Amino acid sequence: xxxxxxxxxxxxxxxxxxxxxxxxxxxxxxxxxxxxxxxxxxxxxxxxxxxxxxxxxxxxxxxxxxxxxxxxxxxxxxxxxxxxxxxxxxxxxxxxxxxxxxxxxxxxxxxxxxxxxxxxxxxxxxxxxxxxxxxxxxxxxxxxxxxxxxxxxxxxxxxxxxxxxxxxxxxxxxxxxx
Amino acid sequence: xxxxxxxxxxxxxxxxxxxxxxxxxxxxxxxxxxxxxxxxxxxxxxxxxxxxxxxxxxxxxxxxxxxxxxxxxxxxxxxxxxxxxxxxxxxxxxxxxxxxxxxxxxxx
Numbered sequence: 006x007x008x009x010x011x012x013x014x015x016x017x018x019x020x021x022x023x024x025x026x027x028x029x030x031x032x033x034x035x036x037x038x039x040x041x042x043x044x045x046x047x048x049x050x051x052x053x054x055x056x057x058x059x060x061x062x063x064x065x066x067x068x069x070x071x072x073x074x075x076x077x078x079x080x081x082x083x084x085x086x087x088x089x090x091x092x093x094x095x096x097x098x099x100x101x102x103x104x105x106x107x108x109x110x111x112x113x114x115x116x117x118x119x120x121x122x123x124x125x126x127x128x129x130x131x132x133x134x135x136x137x138x139x140x141x142x143x144x145x146x147x148x149x150x151x152x153x154x155x156x157x158x159x160x161x162x163x164x165x166x167x168x169x170x171x172x173x174x175x176x177x178x179x180x181x182x183x
Numbered sequence: 184x185x186x187x188x189x190x191x192x193x194x195x196x197x198x199x200x201x202x203x204x205x206x207x208x209x210x211x212x213x214x215x216x217x218x219x220x221x222x223x224x225x226x227x228x229x230x231x232x233x234x235x236x237x238x239x240x241x242x243x244x245x246x247x248x249x250x251x252x253x254x255x256x257x258x259x260x261x262x263x264x265x266x267x268x269x270x271x272x273x274x275x276x277x278x279x280x281x282x283x284x285x286x287x288x289x290x291x
Binding site for chain 1: 208210229232233234236240258
């Protein structure tokens with residue numbers, strides 16, 4: 006399985022890099038050998054091979070990128086790349102971290118407040134069994150409608166309050182539309 | 184509908200060369216393609232090696248180090264069973280691509 010091989014190849018990076026380098030070096034050598042065999046001088050043969058090959062460093066990086074793109078290695082490289090950027094510009098990193106911390110903190114604080122003041126104070130024993138009654142259909146149906154769901158009118162609510170057999174209890178609230 | 188069309192051409196050339204040569208190193212594959220195509224197709228090293236490694240990672244080829252006939256160390260590639268299957272489907276696919284491109288070129 007290719008995927009297992011990819012996972013196994015994690016951590017063999019250095020060895021893989023060396024192997025790629027050796028492979029490309031040998032390729033170049035064979036190319037030079039051929040050129041010499043065809044009657045070029047050693048120097049011209051090397052020059053021609055190098056010209057055809059282009060930058061060996063670029064070639065090596067492209068090959069290892071091919072290996073990395075297929076492995077989990079690339080994930081680790083992304084993390085390392087991100088860390089390098091953080092280290093390089095600590096001011097920027099600080100602003101990012103502070104912004105995230107404040108954002109997350111503020112959200113958590115506000116939710117905790119709301120949770121304590123509004124949600125926990127509701128007299129509901131089993132929140133999992135809580136259900137909301139709504140009238141679907143907006144103005145085409147009954148009730149007072151401001152959106153897709155119509156609100157119960159007071160007489161409707163009184164009926165529900167009297168006959169709420171499937172529920173152990175009911176309560177209603179009113180929104181203040183300004 | 185042909186998939187992997189034109190971009191897959193290099194992979195196809197390499198797979199086919201390996202099936203013709205049995206086992207070969209990168210340089211040999213390059214020269215084989217060049218010679219057989221009468222120099223019409225000259226694959227660049229910069230494209231060949233990434234492709235070779237992609238094929239190996241996909242499990243279509245298996246590689247090991249051995250000496251060349253001139254005593255150079257080289258990484259020799261050979262098709263796996265998966266690689267042969269891949270080649271068969273790619274060849275079929277390529278025929279479709281050629282037919283498709285041809286049809287467009289001939290449209291008047």
